[in-house]
Amino acid sequence: MRDLLLLCPVNAKAMKSDEFDPDTAELAIRIINGMAILNDEICIRCGACSKTCPIESLKTMELELATA
Ligand code: SF4
Secondary structure, eight states: OHHHHHHSHHHHHHHHSTTOOTTTSOOSEEEETTEEEEOTTTOOOOOHHHHHOTTOOOOOOOOOOOOO
């Protein structure tokens, strides 16, 4: 699971910081109770996690927002 977390460029940058604290760091993806949870606000949608997910449960997609 740590490999998946480090593969994320957002996580890798945060985890290389000397001040890295796993409890408070702004991570794009975390594993909580065995599930990958993405932080939509800082994920850059590179797709690296979905390509690596061993059970293919992560998918990235673009959504078109409807305009009224
Ligand atoms: S899609 Fe988001 S969570 Fe997944 S590896 Fe890229 S930045 Fe990280």
